[in-house]
Amino acid sequence: MAESDTESTVRATVKATLDRRVRSMEWLPKQLGLRRFARVLIEDGPPNSLIARCETEEDPAGRPAGAAAEPPLEPIRALLEAAGLPVPTFYGADARGEIQLLEDLGDESLRERATQHPDETRPLYTEACNWIARLQAVEPAPIAAFDRRLDAEWFRYKADLFARHGLTRPCRPDERAVIQTSFDRIAAVAAAAPLRLSHRDYQSANLMVRSGAAPGKRLVMIDLQGAFLAPPEYDLVCLLRDSYVELDETELTHQLAQIRPQLPDAPEEEIFQRRFDLLTLSRKCKDLARFCYAARERGDTRYLEFVPTTLRALRRASRRAADREPAFEAFADLIAGIPEPS
Incomplete structure (x- = not known):
């Protein structure tokens, strides 16, 4: 997904899940992995900002041949949260689960x-x-x-x-x-x-x-x-x-x-x-x-x-x-x- 398309999806996801409008987005520096993250400032908080976790196509070279791809963030995040472990708050996701809105830490x-x-x-x-x-x-x-x-x-x-x-x-x-x-x-x-x-x-x-x-x-x-x-x-x-x-x-x-x-x-x-x-x-x-x-x-x-x-x-x-x-x-x-x- 092109960066501009991803930004449009993030804005739509914020509106659909939080009924808020996005004021601005800033892409965070890339890491070794291919997944991207953006800081999203929103109107009428709290929260005033959140992190959009944007899935990309996984590099199969990052795991053994034939091994299953990494599972999604949910439900492991929810399980750890329920067990009292410190994890980011989850605000919502798009219908395909490719964009997750998380607490800005x-x-x-x-x-x-x-x-x-x-x-x-x-x-x-x-x-x-x-x-x-x-x-x-x-x-x-x-x-x-x-x-x-x-x-x-x-x-x-x-x-x-x-x-x-x-x-x-x-x-x-x-x-x-x-x-x-x-x-x-x-x-x-x-x-x-x-x-x-x-x-x-x-x-x-x-x-x-x-x-x-x-x-x-x-x-x-x-x-x-x-x-x-x-x-x-x-x-x-x-x-x-x-x-x-x-x-x-x-x-x-x-x-x-x-x-x-x-x-x-x-x-x-x-x-x-x-x-x-x-x-x-x-x-x-x-x-x-x-x-x-x-x-x-x-x-x-x-x-x-x-x-x-x-x-x-x-x-x-x-x-x-x-x-x-x-x-x-x-x-x-x-x-x-x-x-x-x-």
């Missing part, structure tokens, strides 16, 4: 807040970890999120993505074999873990800071539609090994220690740390590959500045994995040899 995410106010890092990250425990306690419901899971197909997809784009050069057959064997080992560990509801992309850019909210209730989750079942460490990896905000090791250790006993499964410390490191490998390999792919194939170089952070997380996790299990030694050596962008 402002422009400050945890990414910006933690970067500009480092003294607030601990309380905000403690709150973010606590919401993970609450999310994992949500009872199963007959919606798509509980039919989706981090399985062997997802790990094979991530291994292939990393082999094609993550080394910053062509991957040799022997290197591809090392990558695939390592991801198969990670998949086996994940398959033996308990599965809990996970946001799937619980990183600082997807946690908005609500202005004026009370401590412990400042964060709001966005980008919920990809939720699936995964080991209990998965969202913690997304948050604490985020490429956009690099926590120091002392803070990361503190957050892991305080949240582990609060998780519904309260994993034993050794297996908890092992899974955390192995899931860091799969997550950061995927992130590195996507950053390099965006630069090479789309000409979008904005994310190359986060490659060094991503590589540091990969090197730490791969070294610890190899120290525990020599089978990861070749993989750790391969990661150690990836150059940082010049």
Whole structure:
């Protein structure tokens, strides 16, 4: 749908669902995904503004071959709202569900807040970890999120993505074999873990800071539609090994220690740390590959500045994995040899 057509549909949706007129629309900057968002100012509020979430044709390269497309935002948003989790208010949608009108949470995410106010890092990250425990306690419901899971197909997809784009050069057959064997080992560990509801992309850019909210209730989750079942460490990896905000090791250790006993499964410390490191490998390999792919194939170089952070997380996790299990030694050596962008 052309941008002008989308704007017309947004205006019509605001009129149909809220019986209000749009004063103006401002498109927000594009992200790695193809979905677009616009800030919409409306007459006779409240609300005085809202966010139009505009679906586009999905890029099938963003998921394993044969895997179902991401489900819609509803009903996972409604389920989490009913469970008392912080999600945006939903105002309505067009008849085809391609335009959703959501609460405008402002422009400050945890990414910006933690970067500009480092003294607030601990309380905000403690709150973010606590919401993970609450999310994992949500009872199963007959919606798509509980039919989706981090399985062997997802790990094979991530291994292939990393082999094609993550080394910053062509991957040799022997290197591809090392990558695939390592991801198969990670998949086996994940398959033996308990599965809990996970946001799937619980990183600082997807946690908005609500202005004026009370401590412990400042964060709001966005980008919920990809939720699936995964080991209990998965969202913690997304948050604490985020490429956009690099926590120091002392803070990361503190957050892991305080949240582990609060998780519904309260994993034993050794297996908890092992899974955390192995899931860091799969997550950061995927992130590195996507950053390099965006630069090479789309000409979008904005994310190359986060490659060094991503590589540091990969090197730490791969070294610890190899120290525990020599089978990861070749993989750790391969990661150690990836150059940082010049």
